Amino acid sequence: MKIGIIGGGTVATFLIKSINVEHRLPGCTVDSVLLRKADVAAAWERDYGTRAFTDVEAFLSSGIDLVVEAATVEAVRDYAELVISKRKDLVIISVGALVDQKLYDRLNEICRQLGTHIHLPSGAIGGLDVIHSAMALGQLDEVSLTTRKPATSLLGRQVEAREVVFDGTATEAISRFPKNINVAIVLSLAGLGCDNTRVKIVADPEVTKNIHTIEAVGSFGKMSIQLENDPMPDNPKTSYLAALSVLSTLKKQTERISIG
Numbered sequence: 344m345k346i347g348i349i350g351g352g353t354v355a356t357f358l359i360k361s362i363n364v365e366h367r368l369p370g371c372t373v374d375s376v377l378l379r380k381a382d383v384a385a386a387w388e389r390d391y392g393t394r395a396f397t398d399v400e401a402f403l404s405s406g407i408d409l410v411v412e413a414a415t416v417e418a419v420r421d422y423a424e425l426v427i428s429k430r431k432d433l434v435i436i437s438v439g440a441l442v443d444q445k446l447y448d449r450l451n452e453i454c455r456q457l458g459t460h461i462h463l464p465s466g467a468i469g470g471l472d473v474i475h476s477a478m479a480l481g482q483l484d485e486v487s488l489t490t491r492k493p494a495t496s497l498l499g500r501q502v503e504a505r506e507v508v509f510d511g512t513a514t515e516a517i518s519r520f521p522k523n524i525n526v527a528i529v530l531s532l533a534g535l536g537c538d539n540t541r542v543k544i545v546a547d548p549e550v551t552k553n554i555h556t557i558e559a560v561g562s563f564g565k566m567s568i569q570l571e572n573d574p575m576p577d578n579p580k581t582s583y584l585a586a587l588s589v590l591s592t593l594k595k596q597t598e599r600i601s602i603g
């Protein structure tokens with residue numbers, strides 16, 4: 344499988360090192376990367392021997408089978424439709440873009456017409472399997488997410504004491520914190536939707552981890568899961584688990600037996 348990555352930051356670098364340098368996904372290579380700056384593209388070609396493009400059409404024509412978006416919610420808005428229209432499967436990690444129901448419906452319809460697939464990794468959280476099962480008969484009553492992160496990751500400044508910086512719906516949460524709460528949108532899409540999923544975001548001067556607590560109630564019973572995620576050293580907003588979840592999603596594409 345020939346993979347193309349959009350973005351050249353923390354997750355993209357983790358992927359190219361894991362796949363092309365450490366050969367963690369046999370049969371897969373990152374062949375192309377789409378970046379915004381020519382000097383960064385030149386550095387990627389030099390450092391990783393991959394092809395790096397600043398033009399999206401050239402990137403999509405480079406013989407890749409599947410595209411991983413590892414950039415921003417804006418990049419999803421700009422490129423997702425084009426990628427799947429060229430019959431490339433797409434992995435989206437900046438899931439927050441899909442809070443836009445019109446974009447979601449358009450992408451879904453193109454995939455249906457062309458037989459392409461969009462994969463949304465579980466990212467920095469867990470428990471989506473439970474939410475999915477609960478939704479099989481639509482019997483999920485409540486879902487909530489409480490995210491506690493270092494204040495500097497959320498606000499770009501330190502705070503004196505623990506502070507609730509947001510309490511509302513997933514829809515509002517992602518518009519306020521587009522680089523910190525993509526997890527709320529994947530949770531919403533699996534469950535009750537973005538307007539019916541409660542999100543609380545807490546800036547904490549004490550924590551060094553990204554802590555996500557997910558609670559759900561339905562006909563199955565109750566779920567409560569807490570992740571205490573180690574951050575990526577290069578971008579503490581992003582949890583290591585989020586990068587691992589993209590790698591795991593790619594691995595699943597190569598397997599014949601699906602678990603979960």
Ligand SMILES: NC(=O)C1=CN([C@@H]2O[C@H](COP(=O)(O)OP(=O)(O)OC[C@H]3O[C@@H](n4cnc5c(N)ncnc54)[C@H](OP(=O)(O)O)[C@@H]3O)[C@@H](O)[C@H]2O)C=CC1
Nearest residue numbers: 350351352353354379413414415437466467522525581585
């Ligand atoms: N679903 C989940 O659970 C999680 C999702 N995320 C999301 O994953 C995404 C990637 O995270 P991370 O790698 O840590 O972020 P980084 O900020 O480290 O990297 C983002 C990269 O994207 C590049 N970029 C931005 N816009 C474009 C564009 N239009 N075309 C090509 N490249 C672009 C930036 O390059 P430059 O600005 O230099 O051009 C930068 O290199 C983020 O949106 C993040 O919020 C993160 C954690 C969890």
Ligand SMILES: O=C([O-])CC(=O)C(=O)O
Nearest residue numbers: 467523524525526553582
């Ligand atoms: O990585 C995390 O812990 C969560 C995150 O940034 C996001 O969902 O955008």
